[in-house]
Structures are given as C-alpha cells and as structure tokens.
Amino acid sequence: MSGKLPPQKISIEDVAKRAKVSISTVSRVINNLPTVSKKNQARVEEAVAHFKYRPNVSAQRLASGYNSAIGLVMPGYPGIFYSFYAIEIIRGTGHACETLKLDLLFHITNGSNFLNPNTVGGIIFADIIENRREVEAALELRMPCIVINNVVKDLDVNYIGVDNMLGGKIATEYLIHLGHKRIATVTGNLQTQAGFQRLKGFKEALEKNKLPLREEYIYQGDYSRRCARVAAEKFLSLPEPPTAIFAASDEMALEIIAVANEKNVKIPKELSIIGYDDNPAAIYGAVGLTTIKQPLFQMAEDAIKYLHAVVTGKRKTPVKDVLKPQLIIRESCAAPSRS
Amino acid sequence: MSGKLPPQKISIEDVAKRAKVSISTVSRVINNLPTVSKKNQARVEEAVAHFKYRPNVSAQRLASGYNSAIGLVMPGYPGIFYSFYAIEIIRGTGHACETLKLDLLFHITNGSNFLNPNTVGGIIFADIIENRREVEAALELRMPCIVINNVVKDLDVNYIGVDNMLGGKIATEYLIHLGHKRIATVTGNLQTQAGFQRLKGFKEALEKNKLPLREEYIYQGDYSRRCARVAAEKFLSLPEPPTAIFAASDEMALEIIAVANEKNVKIPKELSIIGYDDNPAAIYGAVGLTTIKQPLFQMAEDAIKYLHAVVTGKRKTPVKDVLKPQLIIRESCAAPSRS
DNA sequence: TTGAAAGCGCTAACAA
DNA sequence: TTGTTAGCGCTTTCAA
Numbered sequence A, B: 001m002s003g004k005l006p007p008q009k010i011s012i013e014d015v016a017k018r019a020k021v022s023i024s025t026v027s028r029v030i031n032n033l034p035t036v037s038k039k040n041q042a043r044v045e046e047a048v049a050h051f052k053y054r055p056n057v058s059a060q061r062l063a064s065g066y067n068s069a070i071g072l073v074m075p076g077y078p079g080i081f082y083s084f085y086a087i088e089i090i091r092g093t094g095h096a097c098e099t100l101k102l103d104l105l106f107h108i109t110n111g112s113n114f115l116n117p118n119t120v121g122g123i124i125f126a127d128i129i130e131n132r133r134e135v136e137a138a139l140e141l142r143m144p145c146i147v148i149n150n151v152v153k154d155l156d157v158n159y160i161g162v163d164n165m166l167g168g169k170i171a172t173e174y175l176i177h178l179g180h181k182r183i184a185t186v187t188g189n190l191q192t193q194a195g196f197q198r199l200k201g202f203k204e205a206l207e208k209n210k211l212p213l214r215e216e217y218i219y220q221g222d223y224s225r226r227c228a229r230v231a232a233e234k235f236l237s238l239p240e241p242p243t244a245i246f247a248a249s250d251e252m253a254l255e256i257i258a259v260a261n262e263k264n265v266k267i268p269k270e271l272s273i274i275g276y277d278d279n280p281a282a283i284y285g286a287v288g289l290t291t292i293k294q295p296l297f298q299m300a301e302d303a304i305k306y307l308h309a310v311v312t313g314k315r316k317t318p319v320k321d322v323l324k325p326q327l328i329i330r331e332s333c334a335a336p337s338r339s
Numbered sequence C: 001t002t003g004a005a006a007g008c009g010c011t012a013a014c015a016a
Numbered sequence D: 001t002t003g004t005t006a007g008c009g010c011t012t013t014c015a016a
Helices: A012-019 A023-030 A038-051 A057-064 A084-100 A132-140 A164-177 A193-208 A225-236 A250-262 A296-311 B012-019 B023-030 B038-051 B057-064 B084-100 B132-140 B164-177 B193-208 B225-236 B250-262 B296-311
Strands: A069-075 A103-109 A122-126 A145-148 A158-162 A183-186 A244-247 A272-274 A291-293 A320-323 A326-328 B069-075 B103-109 B122-126 B145-148 B158-162 B183-186 B244-247 B272-274 B291-293 B320-323 B326-328
Touching (some): A057 B057, A069 A296, A084 B103, A103 B084, A164 A193, A250 A272, B012 B023, B023 B038, B084 B103, B084 B296, B122 B132, B145 B296, B164 B193, B164 B326, B225 B250, B244 B250
Parallel strands (some): A069 A103, A158 A320, B069 B103, B183 B244, B244 B272
Antiparallel strands (some): A291 A326, B291 B326
C-alpha cells in the first residue's frame, strides 16, 4: 500500500509547514488548547494525519517540565511474581495508567540499583522491604512518591496500606467463634509487613480469647505452595492436630486443602481452612475457600490516581490511608466436629 | 540529617560550575568517554556526588536521539495476568532490562489505544492477538520491534516463537507411547496461537498413530481453572471416560488433578495427566506433574537483548526464531491399567 | 584534552 | 486567535 516510507522523522515543524500555520498553533492543537480557530484546527489535524505525526515525548517533557511517566518499583525477592499480590498491583497500576494516559515504568529492584528518578514524574513503591534507601533517595529529590501495601511510620512518605493485623485477627476470630480451639497458622514471609502483621493478628486473637499460643501450631512460611505443603504435613501428623488452619495466602490454603485431600481429611468437616487474598483461583475448587479480601487492585489504582493528581498540580495534601480487609465466607470453614 | 533541600533542580551546568569545567566535560564523564583527564574526571565526580546529580533523561534522549526505553505491550484479555506465561514474560523482560540498564515501559492493550512509539526505542509485543494494527503501525514508523510467543508469517516482523504444535504433539505422543488410546484434551484459548497450535499437535499425533479423534474428548478451554474443572467433570462422567488427559496449561492440569482427587480417581493409576508450561506450582503436589516446558523467560530475555542490540546499532539482521518445547517427565502419567 | 556553540523538538510567555 | 522567540538540559561537532 504505502510504498517507501519517509526516512526522516517528522517534527512539529513539518506539520506546521503543511498546515501553513506556526508551530505554536500545532502545539495548541496537540495539547487541546481552546484558542485555535476551527479552520486551523482542521488544517493541523489533516497534516498530523497525513504524516502520522506523534509528538516527541522527550521534547515535550523537557520543554514542559512535566513527566507523565510513573515508576512502579517492585521488590525482587524470589516468588513475588508468583504472588496474587504482584499480579493485582500490576493489573491495577496498568489499568489506571491506561485510563489516565500515563506511561508505566516498570522497575524490579533488590535494593541496589535505583530507578533514575529523572525518568519519571512520580514513583509507586510496591511494598518497602529491602528498598528503603531508594525511597529515601526519592524523597530527598522531592519526587512525588507513594508506598503501597505498607503502613510507613518512620518515614515521612505517602502510603496506602492495608490493616494486616486486623485481617489476621478477623480470620482467627472467625475460626474461634466457629468453636475452634486448636488453631494453627502458616505465616507469610515475615520479612514483609503483611506476613508479620497477619501473624500478630493471629496471636492477638488467640490471646484476647484466652486460647493458648502453641509454638507447634505456627509454621513460618513464605507464601509459597511448597512451604504450605510441608506445614500441612507437619500439622496433620501432630499427636494433637489442629482443627483449623489460618493460611496467610490463598495459594498456601489451596495447597493445604490438596494435602488434606490426599490424606482423606475432609474439609471442612474435619479441618477448617481460611486463606488470605481472595484469589480467584480459590473459588473453583470442590469447596469454596473462606478467605480475607484486600482491595489490592483498588490500592494500586488509587496510588496512580494520587500521583497523577500531584504531578499535574491538582493535589498537595499527603496520603496516609489504611484500608480495611474483609471476611469472605465460603465453604472451607465449619464448626469443629468434636470440641 | 540533611536540613533544607535545594528547591531547584540541578542541571549539568551546576555540576560544571562546581567542578570548574565546561558542560561538555561533564557530559563526557557522564557518558564514560575516554578523553577526560584524571584530574577533571575526579572533580566532576565529586560535584556529581555532591549534588546527587542525575542527568535529565528527556534532555539526553532529545539531544542524542537515542531512547533507552523498551515498550512491553501485553494483550489485555481477561485472565492473562493470572497465566504463567504473563508472569514469565514480565520476569524475563524485567530482568534483562535491569542488567542492560534499560527502562521497561509497560503497556496493556486491548487493541485500541496504542503505545506512543516516540516514548520508546523499541517495542516487544507479547503475543499478537487483537493488536495486529499496533504492530503494523510500529512497523510503519520503522520502530524496532519484535513479537514474542508467536510465529508471524504474514507480516515482515521479527519474532521469537515457540513451536506449540510440536509441544502438543510431544505431549500426546508421550501418552500414546505409554499405551493410552482414549486421550482427551482441554485446550487453551483458541484465539491464541498457542492454544490453537497445541490442539493441532494433539490432533496430528492421534492421526499419525491411527487413533480416532473423538469430539467428546475435546473440551475448548481458556487456560483457566474454572474451565478445567468443568472439562474434568465432563470427561470423568462420560460412559467411556478417557484414560489420559492433555491439558494445555499446568494450571488446568492441576485443577483436573484436584477434581480427580475429589472423585477418588487415582493419578496416575487410573488417569494420566500431562500439562503444559512447567509451572513451578506443579512440582509440589502429591504427584509431580508431567508437562511440557517452554523457554519463556529466555524468550523474553532474548527479545530485550535483540532490541537493545538494534537500538544501539550493534545489530541489523532480523530475528525469526522458533524455540523448541521440551518434555518434562514426572509422576502424573503412567501406562493405562486396562487397555 | 578541552570548551564554545549549534541544535534536538517542543512549550509557554509575550506581543501582535 | 495567532506567530515570534526564548529556553528546557543535554549531546556533539568543531576548533583550539
């Protein structure tokens, strides 16, 4: 169809020439400024279409000082990309950037190599684990930034977190109110705030309800299926096995259910399981998984919206949000058969 | 620690002043050009450190015409982000960009909104489904680009694909050679080349081995667990149920195993299952999943490396690679108990 | 080995 | 409503 293509890049000047207007007018059309006559508007649009012209983003950014890219910094610890968390954050930020017409700059870090802050107009830190220094550096540069999935008390930074302690508590108390007394937990990675706080909530619920805290009922996991399997096997072979298990992620809960199945332990009759995440993968099993839902997608979206508002100068006030988790009751928990 | 921060951005000029050299010299130091005296080198480095100076990327790109960002365009169909495929691509590209010091621009598309090609120096299209127009547009602009996970015959574009037909064939023939005659399959999304080709490989293997192709043994899935469950239930309640099932993804295979477990169908004794992906989640079950492994991570890495080579002018020749899948034998397949 | 100076393509006063 | 023009911060000749 189109034969040889123009070898040289076309710039705003080429468009201006063809439309017989100044480059300012072209710029105005590009940026939807209202002060352009219908006639010129049309001519410019024709020329833009003719050349398939797209403005040079670097030049725009340099001239305007406005950078429409948002950096997404994700911790690089092993397994994170197999977590529901990471997927939801990627989906949420991706979606929001789509609608707001922002560029999403994806950056995985282990704490050493920083994202060049000059590349972006704002940064989202998905959790803060080994990358505290990077957050501090961004702060020093006055780069708009926000940490998600973490309540940050010791740094003056914006954040949107989730109350993980509350989540752990809700899950455990639900089990308790069902009548369980022997409750075990497989924790998440305790390096993460989420893992640590969920365990804390678990412990608090036990204490508040005057249930003993048994060390053999706590297995330190890392959100992975492998850990969950080991934990389940350990729990089920205990002389006094638990009647209920709180898993710090749905993935782990699913693996525990699989182990129970293999050992012919009936769920929820003989063993109750509650997960964490509301991972859609957990809906389609034989028994729907009771779990704790977190607004991860929304958290990611909100973070983008906030940064966008700051970068465009529409917002000055900081964000310190703590979202609440929510109990989702399905079929994997029931009252214990023998108390 | 540091009191008030300098409110203004620091530029190459500030650095030059402090180091008492010209901005050219600073530029040379930044870009590691060899023609700088030790003395000046040191002075500039001191000044850079002092100001925590980082060059303005937009200005660099504008001046040099070289853009070190790579766009990753992913199809936005529902469920893609829950697929092993998407995760591996994200991991692989992320990792490669890290080491090559490239920026990764993440873009999800449903085929309508294009990534502005001027934002990046090259584009990776992760599969090509609804976004053919976008690929064509990038090609017209002479943007270096490469399609992965797809063998593209009808477009003059670089690609790295995997031979999915071969994969489907290998999987099915393995089952056949084990002695199975009643083999069913749950396909992937047939809109994707992968889904379609794996089914084709399945059919070819049957034909080549003179086994009948039964319509009731083919369930059109979409890689999701939900579909797999429905399919498994359907297959197992057939008057003449299959003795082996080829699932087009490990996720689906896992769900089929779960269903079999619930129905007390022993694997691999009474039912053999082979998956596709070599998803690490499939290793830790009671029976390790036999599956087909694809070099997804490597494919993503290679794509980045290729683009980098092109963008930096180190490579001119096109890429048309088709990688081979590989059979991974674990425990979920065995000879049928009764032929 | 260095510095001066001309752009890179665009935005945003400002003047008309 | 339009055009002129001075930068934005950097790279890259070119001359010294």
